[in-house]
Amino acid sequence: MTRLLRFGIMIWIALLLGACSATVTPTPVPTPVSANLDGIKQYLLGQTNALVAAAAQLQTAANRYYELAEAANFDYTALWQNRRNDAIAAITTAREAWITASPIYEKMEGIVAGTPTLAQFDVDLDAGAAGDEDPENAVSFDLVLADGRTLPKPGNLFGVTESALWGTEPAFTAPVVADWNGNGITEFGEALPDAHVLKAGADLLAQMASELDTAARAWTPTESDAFTALVVMVPTMSEYFASWRDSRFVLGEASTQRDFNVISRLADIQDILSGLEIVYAQVRPRVETVDPAQAEQIATGLRDLKAFVADIYIQERNGRRFTPEEADTLGAEAQNRATAITGQISQMAGALGVPLAE
Template identity: 40%
Template sequence: MSKKLNKRGQASALAMALLAALSISGEVSAATDAEVRGLASVKQFTLDHNARLIAQAQLLETAVADYAAIIKAHKGDYQAAWNADKKQLARQIETIRTLWLETSNQYETIEGIVAGIPATAKYDLILDAGNPGSESEDVAEYDLPLPDGKVLKRPGNLFHGITEPLFWGMDEALVKLEVDLNGDGKISRGEMLFDANLGLGAAGALTHWSKALQADMSAWKPNRDDAFTSVVTMTPTVGDYFGEWKESQFISEEIGAFVAQSRLADVLGIMGGCKKMYFSAISPVVASNDAALDQQIKNGFEELLSLVEDTYAREKAGTQFGTEEADALGNEAQDIADRVVAMVLQAAAKNEVTIRG
């Protein structure tokens, strides 16, 4: 996680430096109806998906509670629970994984916006990208209370740091019992019963922090500086997402992070959010005094999303990418993103936009 977040910090620092260096003179455009409508549409888009995120998180929390109830009925004896209710437990874990994916994907759809806006960026650390307190930077600043009364101090982000490893058995320390979930007569990695206490606490936290995000997003007053900052901060992270894809089981075939689905699915959501912010909220500003530059930036976003969409479609169709090809695709995506950001910074300077660190 830290590489991605470090990249975000580097992107902000680079943006500030480039913006200062450009010093482009020009008429500063006042807010137009198109810009105001665009900013409002970005906020509404984010709130709509945030509401779906909350709804899915609540369903996930209920599903985990049902799983925990089975374990509790057997006095916390996972072996006894499995012996008595193996079919129900297997179905429940399948349901939990399906709901987790639906919940995570709702967040990924808005992550490119949430993580780039200074007023809401902290929620990205908590929900999806922050490090545990053992790291020196980009720490998710929250504690996780558990039903048994324990409190985990700064445990890391909820989606990829806690719940995904928990629900898919990626962290052996959290596996309570290895079992044959699919009934094929053998036990493979990820076939297990997970820690119900941690699952309940983490699922409840997903609901809690999704609601907190909704409150702060509702209070956010859309503005030009935040819109530019969001795009400049998040678009250059694409190469690191490709790096995470390369290191996942979808390329390396080794169980590690990001096992629930291909990281490319997340990239589509995140970069789609960046595109939404530019096309809706920033394009009216840029086009007002440089239509050619605006079109170049739009073309860049289309090229970037097309590359990700094509790569993901090939993967889903059965293409097995090697590490060298994954690297090449990541470098290509990064080159496009850097080119787009350079142009957005040019437009920011022309319109006296402040990129917030």
């Protein structure tokens, strides 16, 4: 999620809390119930541990492909002609590892992106833009390649590796026509990655996954962290639906978006909301001390929002191709639901005296 969007959300929250204080704010219970947030950390560590393993598999496969390219002196035409099956096998293994790793991260993105001390990992791993496209929300790193090239702020690492592996970014792809199935048509995914880009991206992704795991182990969640993650990450539906609208899942061959074309953003949203449900479950006992009915409404709202997205995803999986206009309409509905839920959570944070990080 972009920093500008987070800033806008925090302003909206401040205004909302001000409005709530001007109307009716539930009175906090004199004897507070201490929240046990161990479940949040345990859940996060389960995901970071799994991501480290999947990223290592991606790194191993990327290095195998790099070795094949290196043996061909990085002559990709020769590689394709002489080691086609080996190259396809290495790329396929790397793709499978990527498809495993990406959802693992999405399941913890709500916590990582919504926690100020961890949020930079979200920018660099999954949400950050390329520096030449959006300097304000760009990643923090330059990608240094083994051949001496440097790609300044190339975009987030899941995006770099996805677009290299499936050929959606020409700058990350080898200059060779690779007709994988031999039907005479170059179709989506029929490409060879630039081995230097793929290796550097996979190596850095594995490194950052390990660093995130270390940071997560050192982190002790607070009530402020939990409520901040919820109020920052729940109302991001319009952003995710816009990305889905612009992807191949809606636009097909007309899409010019280089990432989020392999796994539908509808699946990502469900994973993110699943993580946020874990977070809310840990603070719900505190909310119940203020307003049990409101506590249940928030839980129901989160569950219904995820079900709403799941229904759209099932239709997509069953072959329905939504139009961009339909995607916008559905995104607006999801955003309205998310905004209402966030208002309730923000009100409860205010009633409990829990500060929200800016």
